[in-house]
Each structure stands twice: as C-alpha cells, then as structure tokens.
Amino acid sequence: MSEANASATRITPGNALRPEDIAASHAVPPPEAAEYALWLGDDSLILAQRLGWWISRAPELEEDVALANIALDLIGHARSFLTYAGHASGRTEDDLAYFRREPEFRSAHLFEQPNGDFARTIARQFVVSHYQWELYSRLQHSTDATLAGIAAKAVKEVDYHRDHSLQWVLRLAQGTEESRRRMTAGLKLTWPYVEELFADEPLIDALGGAAVRPSSLREPFDAAVAAVLAEADLEVPAVPGATGGGRRGVHSEHLGYILAELQVLAREHPGASW
Known part of the structure; x- marks a missing residue:
C-alpha cells in the first residue's frame, strides 16, 4: 500500500483508474457501493497474498516472475477498491487492509484456499481469472x-x-501422467468453492446498475471454462459445493492465518511508513 496523491481528479465512466486517481477524487460511495467494493477488494488482496508465497518456490524462474506480476496486478486492484470503500468511512486503504478483523473481511472462500501444489494453485487461478474477466468486462x-x-x-x-492460467492447465493436463493427475486433483479441490462466486446476495438488489449480478456471469463462465477443459481432455468436476459465507464475514479456517502474516508488520508498528 502507498500514500495517496492529494490532487483533484475527475472521474468519468469508462476511465481506467489507478489507486492514486481514486484517492485524489475523494468520491464518497453510498454504503452499498462501499460494501461491494470491499467484496472485490478483499478478493484480490487475499489472493495476492496467496500468490506471493510462490516467489522463489515456483517450478521455474519465469513462473516466479509471472506469479509475482499477477499478485502485483491484484494488489493494484485491491488498492483501488479499498480506497474507494474507505472513502465512505474516512478510512484509508491501509486501515482496511491491515487493521480489520477476520469477520470484517468479505472475500469469498475460494480466494482463501491453500496453495497446495502448483497444479492446485493453477486450478484456483484458472477459476478466478475466468470469473474476474467476466465480472470486470461487465462492471466497466x-x-x-x-x-x-x-x-x-x-x-x-x-x-x-x-x-496464463489456461496455458498451464493445458500444459499440465497434456504433460506427464503425474502432471495430469495433479491437475485433475487440483480442479476437484477447487470446484466446491466455485458456486459462492455466483451467489446473488441481497446487496446486489440494493445496488441496481452499479453492480453486476453474479448469477448472470455463470453461463458465460461455464462455457469458457468447459471449452478449455475439453481441449485439455478434462471434465468439469462433479463435486458438491461448499457452504460459503465469505460475503457475510463467515470465513474458512484459512483466512485467520493469512491475515496474521499479512497484518503483523503494520500492527506491530502502527503509523510507520516504509
């Protein structure tokens, strides 16, 4: 996270905004939009923390760099959404990232899931990136x-x-017997958490045209994912869905450990800058 630029910025629909633009605009969202921004910001923040673990651990140096760059993109998205959400309550992006407790986070359970082996991380990223592409394509x-x-x-x-993720799905599925086994296992472990991404929470009705209805994304998501899996000669896993609840602050057992690592420095040295 970084300090915000204090200059004035005019926001018009369709502008591609940086975190600094959001901070400078001082645009105050209504409570419902602020809560929605938390959903999306927390998703990206938590996944960025998960992906950062792979730096120096990925199967090849190029992949260290690729996952680090994806994590940095996600941090940028999180900064923008959290800055906007914070304008509703006078809090900064740092306040929201480092000083909220676990029940105050709104990330879906999928983003909190452990990395596991590399194939499991790719399976999670495959689902997330297809979901976010459909979401942001409409949200713009x-x-x-x-x-x-x-x-x-x-x-x-x-x-x-x-x-990036679909190329790895194809590479692992069409590689060795062991890489295919791991890719298949990664998809099965990931799939129970897909359903929550497309659940229509009551907040969506209150937002109207400001938000994207999650259920409307399911059909194009399923079609895009099925096409890749068919090319990889893999099937969509037939597994029961997990309970979910992240949008309401009910999280998996994993989030607390993520936050302990993410927040420890800021909490040990409140008000410090680096």
Whole structure:
C-alpha cells in the first residue's frame, strides 16, 4: 500500500483508474457501493497474498516472475477498491487492509484456499481469472463511475491472468501422467468453492446498475471454462459445493492465518511508513 496523491481528479465512466486517481477524487460511495467494493477488494488482496508465497518456490524462474506480476496486478486492484470503500468511512486503504478483523473481511472462500501444489494453485487461478474477466468486462459499464473506471483497468490485466492460467492447465493436463493427475486433483479441490462466486446476495438488489449480478456471469463462465477443459481432455468436476459465507464475514479456517502474516508488520508498528 502507498500514500495517496492529494490532487483533484475527475472521474468519468469508462476511465481506467489507478489507486492514486481514486484517492485524489475523494468520491464518497453510498454504503452499498462501499460494501461491494470491499467484496472485490478483499478478493484480490487475499489472493495476492496467496500468490506471493510462490516467489522463489515456483517450478521455474519465469513462473516466479509471472506469479509475482499477477499478485502485483491484484494488489493494484485491491488498492483501488479499498480506497474507494474507505472513502465512505474516512478510512484509508491501509486501515482496511491491515487493521480489520477476520469477520470484517468479505472475500469469498475460494480466494482463501491453500496453495497446495502448483497444479492446485493453477486450478484456483484458472477459476478466478475466468470469473474476474467476466465480472470486470461487465462492471466497466457500471452506473457507478468509480467502479466502472477500476474495472476498465482491471479487465485488461485479468485477460493476461486468464491466458496464463489456461496455458498451464493445458500444459499440465497434456504433460506427464503425474502432471495430469495433479491437475485433475487440483480442479476437484477447487470446484466446491466455485458456486459462492455466483451467489446473488441481497446487496446486489440494493445496488441496481452499479453492480453486476453474479448469477448472470455463470453461463458465460461455464462455457469458457468447459471449452478449455475439453481441449485439455478434462471434465468439469462433479463435486458438491461448499457452504460459503465469505460475503457475510463467515470465513474458512484459512483466512485467520493469512491475515496474521499479512497484518503483523503494520500492527506491530502502527503509523510507520516504509
């Protein structure tokens, strides 16, 4: 996280916005839009923390760099969404990232899931990037100019994330017997958490045209994912869905450990800058 630029910025629908633009605009979202921004910001923040673990651990040096770059993109998305959300309560992006407790986070359970082996991480990223691409493609037309501007920037970056993950799905599925086994296992472990991404929470009704209805994304998501899996000669896993609840602050057992690592420095040295 970084200090915000204090200069004035005009936000118009369709602008591709940086975190500094959001901070400078001082645009105050209504409570419902602020809560929605938390959903999306927390998703990206938590996944960035998960992906950062792979730096120096990925199967090849190029992949260290690729996953680090994806994590940095996600941190940028998180900064923008959290800055906008914070304007509703006078809090900064740092306040929201480092000083909220676990029940105050709104990330879906999928983003919190352990890395596991590399194939499991790729399976999670494959689902996330296809979901986010569908989401941001629509959200850039939001009636909320700030949300639209964030999405207009994010969708371009997520398009790369999507291509990166699907190439790895194909590579692992069509590689050795062991890589295919691991890719198949990774998809099965990931799939129970897909359903929560497309659940229509009551907040969506209150937001109207400012938000994207999650259930409307399921059909194009399923079609895109099925096409890749068919090319890889893999099947969509037939597994029961997990309970979910992240949008309401009910999280998996994994989030507390993620936050302990993410927040420890800021909590040990409150008010410090680096």
